[in-house]
Amino acid sequence: MFTYWLAAVRRLAVAALVVVLVVGGAAVALLVSDGRGWAGALAEGVGIGAGWGVVFVCLIATSSTGQAGRAARRYGVVLDERAAVVPAVGRVEVPIRPGTTPYQVTDTVLHALKGVSAPRVREVVEFTHGKLDVRYAGPGDVEVALRVTVTTHGDTATVEMTAEPTKARKKLDGGASWSVLTAVEPAVREALAQEAAA
Secondary structure, eight states, X not given: OHHHHHXXXXXXXXXXXXXXXXXXHHHHHHHHHTTOOHHXXXXXXXHHHHHHHHHHHHHHHHHHHHHHHHHHHHHTOOOOGGGGSSSEEEEEEEEOOTTOOHHHHHHHHHHHHHHOSSSOEEEEEEEETXXXXXXXXXXXXXXXXXXXXXXXXXXXXXXXXXXXXXXSOOSOOTTHHHHHHHHHHHHHHHHHHHHHHO
């Protein structure tokens, strides 16, 4: 969990800098208007801004780490620092029988996703020739969109999966996207391998 926390802190660095600048700038302005000299007000304002920036990062990163830990446990996966990256991306390459179309591979992927006990597919938004878009009720009230793109090249199929929150873009989603992707990826890999062997 500590590796996730560190990754979350790195993802929040820009937001923390903004907090430091805004709070520090406001503190400097208040101190100067109170009659302090610029040098003393600047030093104290930077200290105040840095303190609030550290508090902000620690609170958000710790909260997100707790959410990510619960999400990982919910789906039986081990939490690592990759859970802090949004969107979560996975890629599966498997051999296929000659003449297999992207539609057939997409159908196999959809059946594999529906066969996973947790997380459960909530809605299929798109199912076309080589494209699949499904929704999951992810952990922590985060709805996760899993977008799958299938391409075939001779005797190989490439399945690219991208999981991300459906709501506004977030820096951190409490590991929801990564947990969903990590939980379903082995089922997709196994189903495609079985299809190729049949």
